[in-house]
Structures are given as C-alpha cells and as structure tokens.
Amino acid sequence: MYGGGYIFDEPNRKQQREEQLHDDPVKLAAFEARIARGEKIEPGDWMPVEYRRQLIRLIEQHAHSEIIGALPEGTWITRAPGFKRKLALIAKVQDEVGHGQLLYNAAETLGKSREAMINDLLSGKSKYSNVFNYPAETWADVTVIGFLIDAAAIVNQVANSKGSYGPYCRALERICYEESFHLKQGHDAFIELATGTPAQKAMLQDALNRWWQPIMHFFGPPDKTSSHSEKLMQWKVKMASNDDMRNQFLDAYVPKIWELGLTLPDPLLKKNADTGKWEYSDPDWDLFFEVIKGNGPCNKERLDVRKWAEENGRWIRKALMREDEMERSALPVA
C-alpha cells in the first residue's frame, strides 16, 4: 500500500533556499529540459540539491509508511479467521515490509543510509502516513484497510510511478503490481462481511464509520490551503494535487461502497453532476495536524514497536556488519 498522499515537510526552508542558489544554472536548465522531455533521472546524474532533498523526504516517508503500515494489520494475523484469510494476510503484510525494503533501497541511491532513515523515524524527525496512527479495532477494520486504504494508496502510487526519478519509479511499478493483488484480497474480505450475517455487516459499518475521516485525510489538506510547490510539479516529484487524487479515489470507490448497502458518515457526500467532482464535508484538519505532531491515538504505540525491534535487533545487525560499517551508517547524512 501505503504511500500516504500527503508528505510532511519541515517548515524551515531558509537553508534550502540558500543551498538552491548554489545550483549551477546551466546544469539546472539541462536537468529541467531532461525532465520536460520525459527522461528519468538516475542516481549518478547531476540533480539540484533541493530535488535530492525532496526525493529523500518523499521516498523515506513512503518507506516508513510501509513498515509502520504493516503494524495495524499485522496485529490481526494471529486472529485472522480461517486458513484462507490468515495466509492472505501474512502474505500481504510481508509484501508491505518488502515494499519498505525496496523503497529504502531507492532512497539510499540518493545518499542516505537505511539506518539513518530508521533513526529519523524513531526520533520523530521523519514522518509516515497519518492513517496508521489509528487503531485497527476489529477484523472489519482489517478489511477496510485492505480494501479502501490500499485503494487510496494505489491512486497515489500510480501517480508517483510516472515521476522523474528512475529508481523510485521502478520500485513503484513493482509495488503497484503487488498492490493490485492486495486490493483484490481486501475487496474480497470486505464483500464477505458486507454480504454476511447481520453481525458481520454491523461490524463492517462500524469500521467504515470510524475509518472514513482518516481516509478523507489520507491525500492531505485541500489544494487551496496546501503549500504545494509548482517546482515539485515541474520536477515531477509531486505528480497530482491532493484534491485531484481524493476526487479520483471517491469517484472509483464511493459507488462501490454504496452499492453494497453501506453508508458513509458524511451527509454532504455527493457527486456534482455539472462539475463531475465530488463534494463532501471538510474533515477535521486541525485533528490531522495534531496527529502529524504525534498526538494521534496510536503514534506512540507504533513507534514503540519499532523502537523495540530496533533495540532488540541491534546486536544482530552488529553481528551482520563490521564495526566501522555500523558506526558509519549511524552518522547523519551531510
């Protein structure tokens, strides 16, 4: 799944503007011409400082979202009902961790080590998709995540796979291919509940009600308030606006949800026949930013699990690497 549509950026841009001044204008023009021609940028190629920084931020947060995203569903592997669901869920969560691995590798080509990225995740410096800071309370939550959050992530990832950085695009192509299977299994499990016993239907409706707001948050704040950069669009780092992706998602999936006799907790949700765009109530954006700051229901729990894994696994990673490699990898990237 799991590239959150919204990529958090730190507010301090002063240093970045100064660095950008040092980019060689001739090289910059040639670089932008390559992107305009649809060429892919590869690791050894010249690239602006800001392009590298933004890509590291984007890919790193995507990678973190994969491994943190494995946790809410992962806790249900041991409770999945029946062999078919149990095996499908293990396979799916395994894929997500594998996606994290692919993405860390892609980000490493830009000069930041996996260890440094994980350190930034654990210190809170680097973020992951907000949607994983909510609890998966019942089995129905697993089906909502598997169907709708994966679907939302696919919208985002398909867009990003057409971006300009070669290693990221290639990782995303493989990820999207696997995601299409995840979506099928998520959809299948979702339908099973939607067409099941009254208790199963009620469980699903309850999960849908709780997850709707995090899903609406998924693609990030509305374009009118979002400080998205035209430069990032020109460099093909950001490939679609938050509202466009949200609209694409609603267009594809709201009818599927309604067809199953389920409801969504937004009385204003409807498609405007004239504009072809979906209208909806604004989700609580203050809450969204609170959760990013670390005040969501599960932020601490998610990071605590990762910290446990990092701390308990340290001697093993040490046994796999030479001492000097271990020290080097822990250094911040210059």
Added chain:
Amino acid sequence: MQLQQAIQELITKMADDELVIGHRNSEWTGLGPVMEEDIAFSSMAQDKIGHAWALYRILHESFGGSDPDQFAFLRNAQDFRCCHFVEMPIGSYEFSLMRHFLFDHAETVRYQSLSGSSFTALQHLAGKVKGELKYHTLHADAWVIQLCTAGADSRQRMQSALDNCFQLAGGIFEPGEGEDLLIAEHIYPGEAALYQQWLNNISPVIEKAGLILPALTAPVYGGRKGQHTQYLQQLLEEMGEVFRLDPEATW
C-alpha cells in the same frame, strides 16, 4: 490402536506442530531485527500454515474428519497434539531462530522419510514440502553460523538459546501410540529413527558454529498426549477470536 487411527494421530501431531509454529513465526511480523528477517519469518510462517492446512485436508478427505478451518480454529488445547517446543512464546530473536533451526531440521528429516511412505497422500505432500524445507534449513543454518561466528557476545547468546531449546526440541520426537504399526506398514520409520537422523544432520552445523550440543537428558514430552503448556490455550483463544464469533459464518 488400528492403523487408520495411528495414521490420523501422526498427521494430527504433524499438522498441529506446523500450525502452531507457523502462528508463532508470524508474530515476528513488524518486529524482526532487520527487515529481511521480518520477511523471512513471514514467508516461513506461510509455508508452515500452508503445510498444516494441507495435512488437515488429508484428515478431512481421507478419513472423513471435520472441515480444516473448524478443526484448526475451534479445538481447545487438550485436543491438540503439538509438542511443547512450538507452543513457547517467540521470546527473543535468538530463541526463535534456534527453534526454527532445530524444528526445521526435524521437519526435513520427517518429510524426507515420508516421501517414501506407503500412505500415498502423505507421500505426495512430502514431495512438495521437502523442496520448501530446503530453503528453511538453508536460512536457519546461514543465520546460526553467521551469528555464532560474529563474536563472543552473539555466540554466547546463541549457546544459551540452544541450551534453552534442546530439551524442548527433544519433545518433537515423543514416541506415539501405534508407532510400531506405522513402522511395520512402512508409513514412516518412527520417532527414534528420525531423532538419530536429525542429530546427524544438525551436528555438523552446530560444530561449524562453534556451539556445544547439550545431552538430551530430559526431553519435554506430553504434547502428543494432549498435555500442554499454559501458552497453547492462550494462543488458541487468540487464533480463534474472530472465527469463534460465528463459526457457521464465512469470513
């Protein structure tokens, strides 16, 4: 005990071992010391649970047993025939790795012998499973040797893990009722023979890793008779939590 019943006992204990260790291995999801190990344990968990499913299907199809989902998700601890070794919580990574090493070598020996079984359903399944287990033992051997040769600290951790695991691992080979019949009918060679072959297989790896193999003085038996640790019932309650909400529903 009749031969048919003895075969069912054999399949049940094998399947229960696989289901429970698969369940335990899956608990490493998101917790592995490196992402590659997360993925490896998930992958092996799928194989184990898949083997259990295949064995329960044999019980269902060849012996008229209940539906595999119902059989696996609704029984209580006293009806399980797994050994105590697989029931133990995942503990530290070195415990789980050592369990994986000892258990998968035992599985390999068992399925190798079953690939010549006179009971066709098991013979067919063993042919397939053997191929998968090759990668499990390759993985286990590589990690045990790597960690044991990376310094005194990690070797000591692995030695302690081996010491903690070994009597429990002996429980894999707990003799069962009706075993003589199974040996006589060439269903499989019996637990004592498997145990000897297992020792032969693990010894070179243990030696290469610089570990000291404890003597098997008190193998932990009881699981094959339905006597279990407290951990099994807890595990089964968790495993059946959703399924038991409505066992007649499809999920």
